[in-house]
Amino acid sequence: MFETTVAGSLPKPAWLAEPERLWPAWRLEGRALEQGKLDATILAVKLQEDAGIDIVSDGEQARTHFVHGFLANLDGIDFARKTVIGIRADRYKAEVPTVTGPIRRRGSVHAAEARAARAHTRRKLKFTLPGPMTIADTIADEHYRDRAKLAFAFAEVLNEEARELAALGVDVVQFDEPAFNVYMREVADWGVAALERAALELSCKKAVHICYGYGIKANIDWKGTLGSQWRQYEETFPVLARSSIDQVSLECRNSRVPIELIALLKGKDVLLGAIDVASNAIETPEEVADTIRRALAFVAPEKLFPCTNCGMAPMPSSVAYAKLAALAAGAELVRKSM
Numbered sequence: 001m002f003e004t005t006v007a008g009s010l011p012k013p014a015w016l017a018e019p020e021r022l023w024p025a026w027r028l029e030g031r032a033l034e035q036g037k038l039d040a041t042i043l044a045v046k047l048q049e050d051a052g053i054d055i056v057s058d059g060e061q062a063r064t065h066f067v068h069g070f071l072a073n074l075d076g077i078d079f080a081r082k083t084v085i086g087i088r089a090d091r092y093k094a095e096v097p098t099v100t101g102p103i104r105r106r107g108s109v110h111a112a113e114a115r116a117a118r119a120h121t122r123r124k125l126k127f128t129l130p131g132p133m134t135i136a137d138t139i140a141d142e143h144y145r146d147r148a149k150l151a152f153a154f155a156e157v158l159n160e161e162a163r164e165l166a167a168l169g170v171d172v173v174q175f176d177e178p179a180f181n182v183y184m185r186e187v188a189d190w191g192v193a194a195l196e197r198a199a200l201e202l203s204c205k206k207a208v209h210i211c212y213g214y215g216i217k218a219n220i221d222w223k224g225t226l227g228s229q230w231r232q233y234e235e236t237f238p239v240l241a242r243s244s245i246d247q248v249s250l251e252c253r254n255s256r257v258p259i260e261l262i263a264l265l266k267g268k269d270v271l272l273g274a275i276d277v278a279s280n281a282i283e284t285p286e287e288v289a290d291t292i293r294r295a296l297a298f299v300a301p302e303k304l305f306p307c308t309n310c311g312m313a314p315m316p317s318s319v320a321y322a323k324l325a326a327l328a329a330g331a332e333l334v335r336k337s338m
């Protein structure tokens with residue numbers, strides 16, 4: 001009960017990439033970089049184990065960014081053709097590559113680090129991929145010229161990758177869909193359908209992570225405009241509850257999400273964000289326990305998985321792992337008291 005896990009990314013070691021950056025530059029190159037990515041993956045797994053995390057992740061150590069890391073091994077994308085676009089409904093600008101032809105997977109994208117992680121932990125292993133709607137929102141398109149078609153094209157290659165990860169022994173594949181908190185109508189129209197296409201016939205657990213973004217200024221400013229209650233989940237959760245997705249990872253700690261909205265996820269596993277990634281203040285185990293207990297009024301204990309609000313990539317490493325230790329300790333407090 002209360003198996004702990006992480007939303008996804010973790011800080012990279014300073015010998016691998018610039019620390020505390022969302023789009024860090026690599027500090028190695030060539031074969032040293034490839035080996036360094038695997039070493040960092042194994043290190044991230046071990047540090048999560050030491051912190052007491054039950055379902056560990058690869059920590060996204062082998063990718064510069066959670067979206068563009070996946071795109072690197074696909075045909076149909078011109079990386080030299082960069083366009084600056086406003087993403088997440090123009091919340092912030094990003095320089096993105098351009099889709100210029102049919103999307104196809106050239107081969108494995110993440111198999112090497114999945115193998116490395118699997119070989120070095122006996123715990124359950126989770127692997128994250130960007131969700132189809134979020135990819136479609138983070139790229140320029142001169143080929144499909146239709147957001148839903150573009151998302152389904154990505155869903156097909158995501159599914160190929162996800163099946164390969166499951167075959168390598170990954171226990172949970174999670175698709176990250178921060179765009180689900182932005183384009184509410186499209187989520188119901190085609191976003192969840194594209195997500196289900198990406199997760200089609202997966203033999204492992206299928207998760208989706210929906211958050212209010214990393215703790216960067218553009219996101220913090222945006223959150224300030226959302227009012228006293230963040231009710232975006234109210235529209236998406238009922239659609240997800242009817243879907244084939246098993247688990248939903250959501251933001252809770254220090255957010256203005258009304259906790260009762262998680263009752264809308266009836267039947268699904270709830271990955272409850274009990275750690276704030278926008279603040280370096282380290283939660284106490286009691287604070288984590290309090291977040292879990294508040295959620296227990298709306299979700300069965302066997303369906304509740306204490307988690308972080310979002311990825312931790314841009315945080316100082318010492319802070320991130322201290323927060324994970326607090327997460328595990330908080331879950332243990334609740335376990336003992338039941």
Ligand code: ZN
Pocket residue numbers: 007178209210211212213214309310311
């Ligand atoms: Zn997130």
